[in-house]
Amino acid sequence: MKEKRRSALIRKTAAFGVLTALALIFSYVEAQVPAFFAFPGMKLGLTNIVVLIALYRMGNVSAMTINLLRIVLVSILFGSFSSFVYSMAGGMLSTAVMMLLKMTGKFRPVTVSIAGGVSHNIGQIIAAMIVMSTSGIVWYLSVLWFTGLLSGALIGVLGSIILSRLPEKLFMGGKI
Amino acid sequence: MHIMPDTERNASKSEKKVIDSGSLPPDKERRLCAAGIKRDIILIGALIATGLLIVLAVWLFSGKGQIVEVRVDGRVTARYSLSQDMTVRLNGEGGSNLLVISGGEAFVQDADCPDKLCVKTGRISRQGQSVICLPHRLVVEIKGDAPVKTDDIDVFVK
Known part of the structure; x- marks a missing residue:
């Protein structure tokens, strides 16, 4: 019994590390192609795949922790203070919203991801309004609202496909 | 363990x-x-x-604006009329941006900042819209024709 739990913990720790590293790489890759979209602040949000998978396979706390770690690491490695503030506001709000929606158990991952994408951009706009102390950019929400929806949908579809192919027990221990 | x-x-x-x-x-x-x-x-x-x-x-x-306001580091450095076509080089901190006003719209055509986000923001014409170039601490904002208050200083964090 003890042995079983131990192996489950080891597996979970390893999965945690792998997912964090993957989130970090996605962030980096995305930062390298900042401008393939028409609007600043518009991103595909590849890291959200990792957060989505962590959310459904490892639980709320793990998903939140992985995202938090990712944001802190990316900011230390390649970011600036302002990018830290923006990713923090967006990342935490979207993860929180996704957590809550998932916990209701009434929505499928695609929808959860769409809501996450939108709330990510809401968080960023709020942060920008505070940092630049201007409400003038609130109009920009009209653009980012829909880019968030779109990227959330894309990531949600991708994430669902990956989720349906990943064995449920993969990250939690037990027989695969 | x-x-x-x-x-x-x-x-x-x-x-x-x-x-x-x-x-x-x-x-x-x-x-x-x-x-x-x-x-x-x-x-x-x-x-x-x-x-x-x-x-x-x-x-x-946000109705159509009338005035293009330029701020560097939070200070208003210039104001142009949106109805008057013109091209002007704005000197921000550590670089410059080429502002074009044409046909009631304003946009940054060219800039020597690394990310060029100001160029990608595109055309603005409505009140409250803005083009922001963080590296140069430059903000170009559309204002209405009401007298503009200038005491709201923007804070930039880099």
């Missing part, structure tokens, strides 16, 4: 109860498809509707 933090254990416990469409037995999955997709559609529909409302609100409350 085998001790799991309490919160983590609770999280993984509650995990089991949650409907998870990823890997459910086929019958459960089908039931979720029948019952669950309605809620999903409602939520997504609500999100789209809210987004459209925001677009509408932005459209309604």
Whole structure:
């Protein structure tokens, strides 16, 4: 019994590390192609795949922790203070919203991801309004609202496909 | 070694109860498809509707502006009329941006900042819209024709 739990913990720790590293790489890759979209602040949000998978396979706390770690690491490695503030506001709000929606158990991952994408951009706009102390950019929400929806949908579809192919027990221990 | 933090254990416990469409037995999955997709559609529909409302609100409350205001590091350095076509080179901190006003719209045509986000922002013409170049601490904002208050100093964090 003890042995079983131990192996489950080891597996979970390893999965945690792998997912964090993957989130970090996605962030980096995305930062390298900042401008393939028409609007600043518009991103595909590849890291959200990792957060989505962590959310459904490892639980709320793990998903939140992985995202938090990712944001802190990316900011230390390649970011600036302002990018830290923006990713923090967006990342935490979207993860929180996704957590809550998932916990209701009434929505499928695609929808959860769409809501996450939108709330990510809401968080960023709020942060920008505070940092630049201007409400003038609130109009920009009209653009980012829909880019968030779109990227959330894309990531949600991708994430669902990956989720349906990943064995449920993969990250939690037990027989695969 | 085998001790799991309490919160983590609770999280993984509650995990089991949650409907998870990823890997459910086929019958459960089908039931979720029948019952669950309605809620999903409602939520997504609500999100789209809210987004459209925001677009509408932005459209309604921000009329065409009249004045192009240029600020460097929070200080107003220049004001131009939006109805007068012109091209002007703005000197920000550590670089310059080429501002073009044409046909009642303003945009940054060229800049020597690394990210060129100001160029990509595109054309602005409505009150409250702005083009921001963070590297040069430059803000180009459209204002209405009411007398402009200048005491609201913007703070930039780099």
